[in-house]
Structures are given as C-alpha cells and as structure tokens.
Amino acid sequence: MRKSLLLGLTLVVGLSFSVEPIANASTLDDLKKSQSELNQKKSKINSEIKTKEKDINVNQTRQEQITSQIQALDAKIIEANDKIEKILNDIKITNLEIEKLKESIKELEKKIADRDELIKERIRAVQASGGSVSYIDVLLGANSFADFIDRFSAVNTLMDADRKILQEQSDDKKALEEQKASVEEKLATQEARRDQLVTLKKQMDAQKAEKNRLIDELEKEQAQMVVQKEKLEKEHSEILKISADVQAKIVSEQKRLAEVARQAEIARKKREAEERKRQQASSGVSVPPAVSSGTWTRPAAGRFTSGYGGRDIGEGGEFHYGVDIANSIGTPIVAAADGVVSYAAPLSTFGNVVMVTHSIDGQIYTTVYAHMSAFSSSVGQVVQKGQIIGRMGNTGRSTGPHTHFEIHIGYWAGQSHGSVNPTRYVSF
Missing domain, CATH: 2.70.70.10 (Glucose Permease (Domain IIA))
Incomplete structure (x- = not known):
C-alpha cells in the first residue's frame, strides 16, 4: 500500500511541473505587434471575465447560505446525539435498579413463604393440643409462686415471639407490595423514555436527510461553477499564449531580479517568523478541538x-x-x-x-x-x-x-x- 501511495504522489508531483511549449516570434517589431494585439484581446476578455465573476459571486453567496444551513443542522444533529446518549444511559441505570428490585422481591417472597410455614406449624401445634391454648390455664396450673413466675415468663416470651412473627410478616408483605409497585413504575418510565428515544432518532434521521439534500444542492451549484471556470480558463489561456521572444524576455528579466527575489524571500520569512511569534503570544496556549461522538x-x-x-x-x-x-x-x-x-x-x-x-x-x-x-x-x-x-x-x-x-x-x-x-x- 505504501509503495502504491508513494508512486501516486511521485506522478502527481511530476505532472505538476510539466510546461507547455511556447511559439516563436521573429523580430522585436513582431513582438511589439503581438503585444499590442494581445493587450486588445486582454481588454476584451477581462471585461467578459468581470461580468462572469459577478455571476460567480452571486453563486458563491448562495453557497455560503447553504453552508450556514448545513452548519445549523450539524448543531441540531450533535444536540440530538447527546440527548440520545443521555437517554440510553438513563435506561441502563434504570435497568440496573429494576434488577436490584427484582432480587429484593425474590428475597422477600422467600422470607414470607418460610414464615408462612412457621405460622402453619404454630397452628398445627395448637390444634394438636386440643384446638386452643389458654395462657391463663398455664399460669393457674403453677405448683408454687416460683413456678408461677417461671410460667409467666415463658408465656410472655411465647406471646412476644408470636407478635414479632406476625408483625414481621405484615411488614415484609407491605414492603413486597411497595417494591412491586416501584418496578411497575420504573417499567412505565422506561417505556416512555424508549418512545422519546424513537422520536429523537426520527428527528435526527430527518435532519441528516435534510443535510444531505442541502449538500447535493450545494454540489450541483458548485458543478455549474466548474463549467464556468473551465470556460474562463480556456479564454484566459488563449490570451497567455505569447511568443518565444516574449518568454525569453520574461526569463531574462527574472534572472536579473533573482537576487531581488531572494532578498524579498528572506525578508518575507523574517516577517512570517515575527508574525508567528506575535500570534502565539496573543493567542496564548492553543488547545485541540473537542472530540465529538461518533466515527x-x-x-x-x-x-x-x-x-x-x-x-x-x-x-x-x-x-x-x-x-x-x-x-x-x-x-x-x-x-x-x-x-x-x-x-x-x-x-x-x-x-x-x-x-x-x-x-x-x-x-x-x-x-x-x-x-x-x-x-x-x-x-x-x-x-x-x-x-x-x-x-x-x-x-x-x-x-x-x-x-x-x-x-x-x-x-x-x-x-x-x-x-x-x-x-x-x-x-x-
């Protein structure tokens, strides 16, 4: 791949320095006559070029308007992308919350089922003892005051245990209902967010389609400019076909001014260096652009x-x-x-x-x-x-x-x- 790329670059650079042969003019009088005719043609073509340049400027104004519309759509597309990413992140977080609630619901349901079994065992024990248990009979059956105290303590313990079991069962069932309701609420919220996501994506697709339509319109306008440019170049190239004597004179003058050009180049580079220092000093620390989402x-x-x-x-x-x-x-x-x-x-x-x-x-x-x-x-x-x-x-x-x-x-x-x-x- 690298060899092919380097070969392509070599061909492009080589072609960029090719020069078209130039015709000869025999005498200075011929040269002056050619220059006079050339000046007349130049004047006429320049007038036509100025007229066409006005048309091109109108075309460029239209292109600038379309470019502004494209940039406005780009801003909307970026905003829609950001909203979509936020919604997707919210959906992800809500899914995690729902999973945690489902795990908690499983644990509560197991605790309630286990406690139901314990309560059933208590009921079966009461039925096995004759259908009912009288804590008064237990207390009155004491043989002594010390036995009465022991029985009273045992009865209180059993009553407290029963009350605690029933209260825990009630609390867990209430918590179970609340968590199930929370899951339903979060699922409804998820559905609404997904609907919002679908709407945003439709809006973004419409904006992208409009952007591509504007780009197609822009490129159509630009194609027309290319045709106008080629016609201008053809007319302009006819004016620039000068004689070999004129070309030789230009080369000679260029040789004479070579040293002047070299000195001007040195001065230009010095000015550019000073301008770079000035710009860097005035702009402060430059930073790279913000990296946008997408490819x-x-x-x-x-x-x-x-x-x-x-x-x-x-x-x-x-x-x-x-x-x-x-x-x-x-x-x-x-x-x-x-x-x-x-x-x-x-x-x-x-x-x-x-x-x-x-x-x-x-x-x-x-x-x-x-x-x-x-x-x-x-x-x-x-x-x-x-x-x-x-x-x-x-x-x-x-x-x-x-x-x-x-x-x-x-x-x-x-x-x-x-x-x-x-x-x-x-x-x-």
Whole structure:
C-alpha cells in the first residue's frame, strides 16, 4: 500500500511541473505587434471575465447560505446525539435498579413463604393440643409462686415471639407490595423514555436527510461553477499564449531580479517568523478541538473559511477539494478518525502534509491535513480519533495560517481521485 501511495504522489508531483511549449516570434517589431494585439484581446476578455465573476459571486453567496444551513443542522444533529446518549444511559441505570428490585422481591417472597410455614406449624401445634391454648390455664396450673413466675415468663416470651412473627410478616408483605409497585413504575418510565428515544432518532434521521439534500444542492451549484471556470480558463489561456521572444524576455528579466527575489524571500520569512511569534503570544496556549461522538471528529479548532467545490481566487477560479479551517500558527491538528499515518512530509503546494488511512466498516478512507508548521506523527504510527498529529501552519501555497482538510474514498492518488465533501462526514 505504501509503495502504491508513494508512486501516486511521485506522478502527481511530476505532472505538476510539466510546461507547455511556447511559439516563436521573429523580430522585436513582431513582438511589439503581438503585444499590442494581445493587450486588445486582454481588454476584451477581462471585461467578459468581470461580468462572469459577478455571476460567480452571486453563486458563491448562495453557497455560503447553504453552508450556514448545513452548519445549523450539524448543531441540531450533535444536540440530538447527546440527548440520545443521555437517554440510553438513563435506561441502563434504570435497568440496573429494576434488577436490584427484582432480587429484593425474590428475597422477600422467600422470607414470607418460610414464615408462612412457621405460622402453619404454630397452628398445627395448637390444634394438636386440643384446638386452643389458654395462657391463663398455664399460669393457674403453677405448683408454687416460683413456678408461677417461671410460667409467666415463658408465656410472655411465647406471646412476644408470636407478635414479632406476625408483625414481621405484615411488614415484609407491605414492603413486597411497595417494591412491586416501584418496578411497575420504573417499567412505565422506561417505556416512555424508549418512545422519546424513537422520536429523537426520527428527528435526527430527518435532519441528516435534510443535510444531505442541502449538500447535493450545494454540489450541483458548485458543478455549474466548474463549467464556468473551465470556460474562463480556456479564454484566459488563449490570451497567455505569447511568443518565444516574449518568454525569453520574461526569463531574462527574472534572472536579473533573482537576487531581488531572494532578498524579498528572506525578508518575507523574517516577517512570517515575527508574525508567528506575535500570534502565539496573543493567542496564548492553543488547545485541540473537542472530540465529538461518533466515527468522525473535527480536525482543528478555528473558523470555517472555505468549503468544498468551486471558488474564485482572482485568476478565473479553481475547484477546492477540501475545506479550510483558519486559526493561529501552532494550533493542534488531530486525526479525524482512528487510522494509520501513511504520509508525513512536504508535498508540492500542500507544504507540510500528513495523510491518515482509515478502515471504517470495511471501507478504506484517506484524510489529508495540509499546510502544517510541524509534525507530531510519523509514517506507520497508529493514531486514534482526536489524537494530535501536527500543528497548523502556513507552508506551501497558502495565504495565511490554516488547515486544508480533505477526505478521499480509498487510497490517495491525487486531489480529484476519490474526493468527497468532508461535510458529509464531519460536523464543522
């Protein structure tokens, strides 16, 4: 599996650096003429692009509205899950209480049955003695005062024993009735809680169905954006087909400015380092996101800034194969589900990236966490849902500190291969 993954990554990186051949222009006059014609075409196409960008912006506003509705449903689904778990726990506790009451009832019934036998023995003894026992006759039959005292003491003992037996029998029967009534009451409560559980599950299923409907609607809107984007890219690419002389001039100018660019890079890295220190100082100690119930959890705490699908980045747009969560550099990034780290290294525009392979109900998934500032995991490491695997950063092609998060069905073999909308599985 690891060899296949590395081969796929190598092909993706290799393809990302391929360049299309450029045509030649013979003279400087030809170059100037080509540039003049190019500028005229640019002006016309730019006007068309601006018109289409307005349509795309309207489309993006609609997507943001749908995304807000999806997030509201996520909150309701999480709340329903919590209520279901509480009810299940209450049912479990009540079942234990009912079992204890049933054991107590068995013991009381045995005690009552045993005492019934004792009382029957007393009755049989009375019948055997002639049908009745007169304690007065026993006392009057004393031979002496000392014998009278002994007989009086014995009679009191027997009377006390009889009264105690009868009182205990009465108390136990009363306790038996109370405990049976308690069991009936708890069983009725259990039935009501189960009905409540069924209702909650129906509500949650309806909310999930509505969420998936909204996601389908969102992806339909995004598919339309992809068509518009491809048309814009085609028109834009025609404008960018310049002559070999223009390309040579650009290369020459780039060589001249190479040192300036190097110095600018040093200055930029210094500014970024100072900005990271400032953000870390202002944000205090960063903490990982709360781990939610279920199979999946949110990979990082922060602000949801970009969804799955087509988006405009100022140059005709692109398809966004994941979601973005923004926060300060150093914010913990956690595994979205149980799995094994299958990649942990820099990769093209992803910058520092970790990939985790999961097996869930027999299905293989791969999650991607891009633009990290640091790794907290290594290839082959088994990780659990909510375990820290890295820190949020600004590496690769990134406009600010954030985590780019993707979910793929199967093994990762490029962004478009097996890509799915993460909001189908994770609540943001």
